[in-house]
Amino acid sequence: MNFLKDLFGFFSKRKKFWLIPIIVTLLLFGSLVVLTSGSAIAPFIYTVF
Numbered sequence: 001m002n003f004l005k006d007l008f009g010f011f012s013k014r015k016k017f018w019l020i021p022i023i024v025t026l027l028l029f030g031s032l033v034v035l036t037s038g039s040a041i042a043p044f045i046y047t048v049f
Contacts, residue, residue, distance in 0.1 A: 011017055 011020065
């Protein structure tokens with residue numbers, strides 16, 4: 001939780017709020033790839049990219 005606190009402090013101090021949607025999108029795509037690797041959903045993910 002300390003990491004999230006420091007990250008939010010960085011965003012608020014340096015006014016880099018435009019990075020938040022980029023980080024959230026990358027985290028969602030990363031979790032999608034990790035959670036669906038080796039499953040039956042994998043062929044459908046390849047069509048998205």
